[in-house]
Amino acid sequence: PRRPLGKSRPSQRGLAALNGPFFTLTDPDAIDPAVSGAKGAALAHMKQAGLPIPDAFIVPTEAFRVAVENLPKQALNALKNGHSDAAHIVTDRLRDGDLFNPWIDAMGQAYSALGSRAVSARSSSTAEDLAEASFAGQYETVLNVVDLNKLVDSIGRVWASHFSPHAQAYRKRHRVPEEGSAMAVVVQRQITSRASGVLFTRDPQSGAKR
Numbered sequence: 001p002r003r004p005l006g007k008s009r010p011s012q013r014g015l016a017a018l019n020g021p022f023f024t025l026t027d028p029d030a031i032d033p034a035v036s037g038a039k040g041a042a043l044a045h046m047k048q049a050g051l052p053i054p055d056a057f058i059v060p061t062e063a064f065r066v067a068v069e070n071l072p073k074q075a076l077n078a079l080k081n082g083h084s085d086a087a088h089i090v091t092d093r094l095r096d097g098d099l100f101n102p103w104i105d106a107m108g109q110a111y112s113a114l115g116s117r118a119v120s121a122r123s124s125s126t127a128e129d130l131a132e133a134s135f136a137g138q139y140e141t142v143l144n145v146v147d148l149n150k151l152v153d154s155i156g157r158v159w160a161s162h163f164s165p166h167a168q169a170y171r172k173r174h175r176v177p178e179e180g181s182a183m184a185v186v187v188q189r190q191i192t193s194r195a196s197g198v199l200f201t202r203d204p205q206s207g208a209k210r
Contacts, residue, residue, distance in 0.1 A: 022110045023058040035060045037124030037184035056188035057110040061126060064159055064183045067099055090163050095156030097149065108148050116189040119145050121154035123161060127171060127181040139167060139183070144190065151187065158185045 023030045023044075030036050030044035040058045047053040068076070075089040093099075100107065111119065123139035140161035142154035161167060162183045171181070202209055 021060060021062065022106060023060060025053060025056050025058070030058055033126055035062070035184070036186075037061060037126050037182075039122060039124035040184050040186045041124075043186060043188075054189040054191050055114050055116075056186050057114070058124070059155055059185040059187065061182035061184045064162070064185075067094060067159060070099070091156075091160040094159045095153055097152050097156075099156070100152045104148070104152075107151070111148055111151060111187065114187070114189045116191075117146050118190040119151065120186075120188050120190050121145055121151065121158050122186040122188060123158045124184040124186050125162065125181060126184075140164075145187075155185050155187070159183055 023036065025040075025044045025047035027044070031041050031048065033041040035041075036044060036058045040056075043053055043056065044058075071090055071093050075093070121142040123141055125139055140158045142157055145151050145154050162181075
């Protein structure tokens with residue numbers, strides 16, 4: 001049986017303990033922002049409501065937490081104290097393909113199941129789309145990912161963007177605690193669209209329903 005994610009940490013250190021815990025948008029657990037981040041949970045809600053959302057799988061927040069646990073502690077501490085050199089160390093480590101070795105077969109199957117060569121790796125933080133802070137443009141999203149190696153690197157890029165100086169400054173400015181915030185990644189089939197737009201279901205300034 002699959003261990004619930006986002007509620008407890010694995011007893012072993014390392015990504016191998018998670019055994020490839022990917023979720024599709026139709027998985028009941030995917031609607032939990034603690035598991036899928038805000039964007040992933042919203043997409044899962046819409047998919048499960050029958051809206052035509054392109055297929056995707058979610059690399060959950062628990063995977064991010066485990067990856068961060070395996071970062072050099074000195075680099076993490078330096079990063080929290082604002083030392084720019086530490087950001088490069090953290091970014092390089094999170095983009096290290098070896099982190100994903102225990103998952104690579106499961107990720108390849110999830111990627112193939114989307115039925116599309118081109119996918120997007122989309123940030124989905126637990127600290128975004130808040131009533132007081134949208135976090136628009138703060139985190140990385142990678143488009144036109146066309147093979148598994150690039151997908152692994154893209155997920156690492158999205159994870160690393162959680163620690164970017166501007167994202168940290170934004171969280172600090174809006175008083176969003178660093179403790180507890182985590183990054184999921186939505187890996188979504190990329191479509192060729194004829195038009196795009198933004199739909200507001202509330203007044204973007206007052207928050208009032210219309």
